[in-house]
Amino acid sequence: TVADVGQLCVCVRKRPLNDKERKKKEHDAVTVLHPTATVHSAKLKVDGIEKYLDHNSFRFDQAFDEDSTTDKVYQYTAKPLVNYVCGGNGARATVFAYGQTGSGKTFTMSGIQKMVADDIFAILSDNVLEEGGCSCDNTTISIAIFEIYGGRIQDLLNKRNRLKVLEDGKGEVVISGLEEFEASTPKELLALIEKGQTNRTTHATEANDESSRSHAICQILFRDPATSRLKGKLSLVDLAGSERGSDTKSHNRQRRTESSEINTSLLALKECIRAIDGDSRHVPYRQSKLTLILKDAFTSKNARAAMISCLAPGSLSSDHTLNTLRYADRIKEKKIGNSLEKRRSMMNPLVEETEKCETDCRDEADVIISNDSDDNENGEEEAQEELTDLDEQETVDDEAHQVVQELFAQEEQLLSCHMQSIQQNAEYITEENKLMEAVQGEDYDMDAYALRLAEILQHKTEMILSLRGRLEPFRELLSREEELAKKE
DSSP states (O other), rough: OGGOOOOOEEEEEEEEOOOOHHHHTBBEEEEETTEEEEEEOOOOOOOOEEEHHHHHHHHOSSSEETTOOHHHHHTTHHHHHHHHHTTTTOOOEEEEEEEBBTHHHHHHHHHHHHHHHHEEEEHHHHHHHHOOOOTTOOOOOEEEEEEEEEEEEEEEETTTOOEEEEEOTTEEEEEETOOEEEESHHHHHHHHHHHHHHTTTOOOOOSOEEOOEEEEEEEEEETTTTOOOEEEEEEEEEEOOOGGGGGTTTTHHHHHHHHHHHHHHHHHHHHHHHHHSSOOOOOGGGGGGHHTHHHHHHHHTTTEEEEEEOOOOOOOGGGHHHHHHHHHHHHHHHHHHTTHHHHHHHOHHHHHHHHHHHHHHHHHHTOOOOEEEEEEEEHHHHHHHHHHHHHHHTTOOOOHHHHHHHHHHHHHHHHHHHHHHHHHHHHHHHHHHHHHHHSSSOOOOOHHHHHOOOOOOOOOOHHHHHHHHHHHHHHHHHHHHHHHHHOO
8 A cells, every 4th residue: 555655665677588698608697586686606716716606695675586577576666656656745756777788677667667657547547545646637647758868968758859957946956948748548648658768869888789878767747737736756767777897998988978977877876765765864966967856756755766676697797787786785775664674573573683683794794695615714805805896886986087077067068159159150141141242232331341241250250269268178178088098
């Protein structure tokens, strides 16, 4: 029921091996048995010769194996949030799909979006919720879909128009220029969702031939038809595919800056999600555009969220899968159902003791469980290496990050200046044509012609110098980014 909706649900979903992985003769390196997910990865001991199998296990609210359908995932993650938002109490619910490229994020989110479209109108039509809830008579449904790509925001339902994020005096975040489209049936809603998916940005990467390189955000808004007051908002966020730094080495500059922006926003998102039902008063939503746009999903007292981490089972993807599980586990670490755990502990004191032991183990080993216990000294060194690697993965190089952020900022300014120059130049060309027409006449003022032409040329010179003044620092940043990329 709506009352039972937890503030945060973290789950994992494993997909089956695909044909590409079978052709490479990869084996299934992931075991999912609710509520745990375990990655089996082949490692070399410190001597570099002897091999062993390392098992890393993690525990979540829900764990779905390769035989689980999208409908089952929906029932345990998004459906409770749909019911919650339809309560009409100004709820903010968000469903995130996270994982490496090719792990099944978009497939999972697409299926969930179809079920959401059907369920929303079914609930509104039946009006089965308590008094004051949303119904067809007192609620209109509208949708907006946009993507965050390379630091830019684009409206996927309105010709990919560029949008701006603004914050008013009350601290409310507004996306200027974003259009909402009303839907009165599940078919209309689904058609708009599919249109947005078609316009999303994808590119080839090292890990996947067609990777989603943008964060796609589908917002379904419940409004009062008389006052347009927002009664609830459901956000379905299909995150861009995560990549390790080593997977971006052969990328061009565009792919590298994309990856840097994606990883930065994912790190910021992790901290914001952890703050949803935690004791922290500070939510670092200003660290990226993604978290700034989703501010109300983190700061509202009526905020609820579900994170679906998608796993690729192939043995060659085990490092990626391990990173995905660590990311999800870091989100879960402080947040999973505190109230639920208290109730379980009251019912059974043994549960409390068991969970305390598990927490202590997780704090000491960062949820890394190794079956190689024959050599304690080697095991300690390897565990320390794992911890060091994890810290390095989550630490963004300060200089590289600053350069990429400055690149995005200066790119916006350069493009804006260039566009203004083109528009002004077009106006000057129109005026010059009129001057030429006047010159062709029998009676014209030569002094006026010469004076106005000199003014136009002066304005053009100033315009070119201004544009060049923005271009040179931008080119220097491009060179600096190239140097940093070679050092990695």
